[in-house]
Amino acid sequence: MTVRVCFHDQCFDGACSAAVFTRFYQECIDPQAELHYRGLVHRAGRLFDEDAFDGDENVIVDFKYSASERLTWWFDHHQSAFLTEADAEHFRRDQSGKKFYGPEFRSCTKFIAHIGATKFGFRCPDLEELIHWADIIDGAQYPDPQTAVEMRHPAMQITLVIEGTRSAGFVVSLIPELVSKPLAEIAALPQIRAAFEQFYSQHLKTVEIIRQRAELRDGVIFFDMADQESEGFNKFVPYYLFPAAVYSVALSRSRERTKIAVGSNPWNPTPKDANLASICERYGGGGHAKVAAISLPPDNLQRAREVAGQIIAELRASVK
Ligand SMILES: [Mn+2]
16 A cells, blocks of 8 residues: 655645654554655645645645545645635535544644544654644744744754755655654754754844844834845744834845735734734735735835835834
């Protein structure tokens, strides 16, 4: 029996979902099964090629639903799990008892462990640490900004490497480790250590740039990173550096877009009345009430600065 496990690539929860599913399948369904993995990424147009489902069993974890008749297992927790209403209807009609949707779960990893335990008698005490951290990381439930930004815990170090490494097959090669070793042991593997050092020094440089540039006034912090080469930065850095910030607005630019990222400080108890998704929707963006963004064409920096200025003014007025 071959099992094809498709998972959300470049994501800690995606990799951990594949690991917990692996253990579940081996213990509760078929100990002899041969599991193969394939990472999936979000892209415009068709998400799946039909020939991706080339196992005797075909599985998707932590990724959108597929109505393919070849799909036999599915677990997801994303709000936007169904690409179309027809897909949602196909899922609701499913009678297999092997397709599960848990939007109330903060991580797909914990959702798989929960379904395994409650419906199949699955137990995996040695994976508790992995499940716990997938839930913290995917749900952004960090106890404090230090945990998110200083990345002292092995789970955070592995996450930085998973999100940063672009070489094909890297996350796939990590799944057997996640199934069998404690996180501290995985973070100490030479190839993980080396990649972490490289990404972490880049992270520290970004922290310094934000520290120098950020302007905090009336509870709103603003910084402009549009001249920097990489678009990405850890979104908790502003609150780590400036705990008094209630909201943050950041401008960044990549080859594909200019981005205005708008967020709120989860550790600052000041009441937050602004709905950031609604604010960003007015400018063609979107997201969640507490974190949202707007993407503009890469050459439209002046317009982006204008929009950022308007949002900053609105948020400052709301904090007062
Ligand atoms: Mn997830």
